[in-house]
Amino acid sequence: MKILVVDDERDIEVLFEQRFRREIKSGTIDFVFAYSGEQALQYLNQHVHEAVLILSDINMPGMSGLELLRHIKQKFSHPPPVVMMITAYGDAENYNQAMRLGADDFLTKPLDFSLLKEKLKEKVQ
Amino acid sequence: MSGEPIIIILVIIYLRKALKVKLSIPEWHTRLQWLLYISIGLLVGQALTDNFRIGLHWIAMAILGWLLYVIATNEKFKEARFLVTAILPYLGVTFIAETIRLIDVRFFYRWSSWVDTIQTFAFIWGVGTWIVTRRQRKELIKARQKAIEEEQNNKVISAMKAQLEVDVAERTAELRKQKEELEIALDELKSAQAQLIQSEKMASLGELTAGIAHEIQNPLNFVNNFSEVNKELLLEMKHEIDSGNLSEAKNIAKDIEDNEDKINFHGKRADAIVKSMLQHSRSSSGKKEPTDINALADEYLRLAYHGLRAKDKSFNAKFETDFDDRIGQINIVHQDIGRVLLNLINNAFYAVSEKQKQETPGYEPTITVTTKRIGDQPDNYRVEITVADNGNGVPKRVLDKIFQPFFTTKPTGLGTGLGLSLSYDIITRGHGGELKVETKEGEGAEFIIILPTQ
Numbered sequence: 001m002k003i004l005v006v007d008d009e010r011d012i013e014v015l016f017e018q019r020f021r022r023e024i025k026s027g028t029i030d031f032v033f034a035y036s037g038e039q040a041l042q043y044l045n046q047h048v049h050e051a052v053l054i055l056s057d058i059n060m061p062g063m064s065g066l067e068l069l070r071h072i073k074q075k076f077s078h079p080p081p082v083v084m085m086i087t088a089y090g091d092a093e094n095y096n097q098a099m100r101l102g103a104d105d106f107l108t109k110p111l112d113f114s115l116l117k118e119k120l121k122e123k124v125q
Numbered sequence: 126m127s128g129e130p131i132i133i134i135l136v137i138i139y140l141r142k143a144l145k146v147k148l149s150i151p152e153w154h155t156r157l158q159w160l161l162y163i164s165i166g167l168l169v170g171q172a173l174t175d176n177f178r179i180g181l182h183w184i185a186m187a188i189l190g191w192l193l194y195v196i197a198t199n200e201k202f203k204e205a206r207f208l209v210t211a212i213l214p215y216l217g218v219t220f221i222a223e224t225i226r227l228i229d230v231r232f233f234y235r236w237s238s239w240v241d242t243i244q245t246f247a248f249i250w251g252v253g254t255w256i257v258t259r260r261q262r263k264e265l266i267k268a269r270q271k272a273i274e275e276e277q278n279n280k281v282i283s284a285m286k287a288q289l290e291v292d293v294a295e296r297t298a299e300l301r302k303q304k305e306e307l308e309i310a311l312d313e314l315k316s317a318q319a320q321l322i323q324s325e326k327m328a329s330l331g332e333l334t335a336g337i338a339h340e341i342q343n344p345l346n347f348v349n350n351f352s353e354v355n356k357e358l359l360l361e362m363k364h365e366i367d368s369g370n371l372s373e374a375k376n377i378a379k380d381i382e383d384n385e386d387k388i389n390f391h392g393k394r395a396d397a398i399v400k401s402m403l404q405h406s407r408s409s410s411g412k413k414e415p416t417d418i419n420a421l422a423d424e425y426l427r428l429a430y431h432g433l434r435a436k437d438k439s440f441n442a443k444f445e446t447d448f449d450d451r452i453g454q455i456n457i458v459h460q461d462i463g464r465v466l467l468n469l470i471n472n473a474f475y476a477v478s479e480k481q482k483q484e485t486p487g488y489e490p491t492i493t494v495t496t497k498r499i500g501d502q503p504d505n506y507r508v509e510i511t512v513a514d515n516g517n518g519v520p521k522r523v524l525d526k527i528f529q530p531f532f533t534t535k536p537t538g539l540g541t542g543l544g545l546s547l548s549y550d551i552i553t554r555g556h557g558g559e560l561k562v563e564t565k566e567g568e569g570a571e572f573i574i575i576l577p578t579q
Binding site: 009015064088 | 343347348354383431435443444
């Protein structure tokens, strides 16, 4: 399973690699990282249907996570990839907007990885 | 014929006229009246017959003598006393001459021309004295009148003075009241100003909090998760050591070490954010400290950006920085300059978000923060900080008003109108620098801060 992680924080890459050490080792999950919404769209355009799941931050310079979400849900509909938002803003307005734009889930930072793993299992099944 | 009756008549007429005897000394009025009739009688008698000439003359002399005596001794005739001086020599000479005539008529006639001469001199003396005295009296009266007038004038003047003093007192009281009212108004204004400055600070703090929340959750995310990862890694490492797999254990130890560095880095990052928030809300210490302008500009750019992003989800803007590494540290009041930067950056973001709402095709909202060192001397140069946006720019008609207190183009409730005026104050008065604006309508605005290092 290929997962695209979008966040402007560079350390997120190391964190995911360590948190999903076993899954990466066993080859069940393959991570790709993008540091902006634009970069993520570019990757998706070049590798159509590769990533089945996208984890995106909302607050990034340039294109925001919510805009990225809107683009993905409009452009890539067959089949639409699962998009989960991860943000430091857990307020209702952010949540509602993400849901309206078609987000499949909404997680807040600091990120609870055991919860994330459970959700990933759920979504894949 | 002798002159005494005429003199008596003249004296009586004078007394009646000058001293107003009828009113002021009524008891003498009748007596003088009688004297007047007697004198007229004497005059007529002298004119009609020569028989009693000498006798009548003596009577006239007696009456005149008595009259002069009264004038000289009675206090009520004090003002007419000069008559005594005027008439007495003539009366005396006549008296001596008549006495000589009684004793030796021949002797009298032999010297009569001399007697006449002496009498004439006495007469001239009398007339002269009369005239001089009259003139003196007139002058005296004039002087007295003048004195009375002056006194009246003085009275008028002192009355006016008293009135003036009253007026002045009233006016002074009025002015004092006004002054007190103004002082109260000034105090109220001062406290209102302090409150406004505080509310401006709070408003900008409000704009910051969302940015701060974001900026703190991100490092916390790493601190929490890396520490949990490390715990797992330590267990794994123990396991590897137990199995005797030492090289693998060493690899894990290296990972743990790297993670510790990350925990430390992000912990410090959170700490710096909290500190800058506290510094922002705290009232300025006014103490200038060496500060890295580039780091300060970067920090506030991020805080402002995330703050705005948190408030308006649809907002999107590019921000670019171009920092001059030659600047180094310069002496500034950290939280004051931070407040200015936050204000300018917030304004810039507001400007581009307003333009974005117009949905111009191909518009890309962009904020650029630039720093530049001007001058090559090691300890005497200037630093230029520019906050540029590609919004709608500042309209010409408001350009000269934007630094005025309470001027705002934002809708009611969105701006206090104090941001730029406080910024202007901090840069010019607080740091001896300049705050300028360059703008093109429809194309954007550039706010330029110039800070001296000395």
